[in-house]
Amino acid sequence: MDDTTIVLNAAEARLLGCLIEKEATTPDTYPLTINAAQSAANQKTAREPVMALDPGAVNHALRQLEQKGLAKQVFSSRAERYEHRTAAFFGIPQQQVALLGLLALRGPQTVHELLARCERLCRFNDAEDVRHHLDRLIQREAPLVVQIPRGPGQREDRYAHLLGGPVDVAAIAARVPSSSVGDAADPELEARVAALEAEVADLRAQVEQLLADRAG
Structure with missing residues (x-):
């Protein structure tokens, strides 16, 4: 698919933004797991509008981004992860x-x-x-x-x-x-x-991810 036909829904755009952001701000946890992507998408700060996506919606949006060429699934020993392909896709x-x-x-x-x-x-x-x-x-x-x-x-x-x-x-x-x-x-x-607002949001997301990993 070329960039003249790309159209994202709100969830897909939010997830793409999260992948771009977290690659830069939390490289140690990037590419993102489904749980980390959900935490990032639903942050209460540095987001407009605030969203409340469930894991199924996040998973679907990431898979749609992959089908459209804007994300790539990366397999690890513990969980599937996603990275964005924005620079390569749009040049x-x-x-x-x-x-x-x-x-x-x-x-x-x-x-x-x-x-x-x-x-x-x-x-x-x-x-x-x-x-x-x-x-x-x-x-x-x-x-x-x-x-x-x-x-x-x-x-x-x-x-x-x-x-x-x-x-x-x-x-x-x-x-x-x-x-x-x-x-x-x-x-x-x-x-x-x-x-500072962004750093607090990132720290909160990382804590939520650690708790989710332990619970899993």
Whole structure:
């Protein structure tokens, strides 16, 4: 399947984002088991929206990602695991993989939100570097990202992924963002808070995975 026909449902997009994120943030537990993928998908922090996928839904979504060429099952002595194939499938560099993953995990975001939150996934030089890679994703023959014009009371445009097909740009533009990182008075403080939030979520997911492994 080529990238002009790829369409993911919400669960598949969330799981792809989780695989991208955890490859960078928890390499010791990557590729992910079904349990680890479920914990990552259902995190209460660093996710928009929060989801409650059961193991069957997670397993099905991962298998669908594998059929579509975006994930690969890796067998180990203890459990089946999955890794993503985003870079190879779309032919994009790590910076763009990280941006797609973050958009899949946290919904439409501004350039400054992405810059702050991408710190542990991939380093960017500055906001212009982020914008450059977003533009590359927009300008593809089959775009993977769309720019959302700023709405009333908003200072920055936002960006959304197109992995699930076309989006209602007008509806997203009118929606009040759940956070306003781009308007933050102290971008460095926001970046530190975002990093700490992600680290706490990763630690929680690892503890849940250890408990699940022991119970199994």
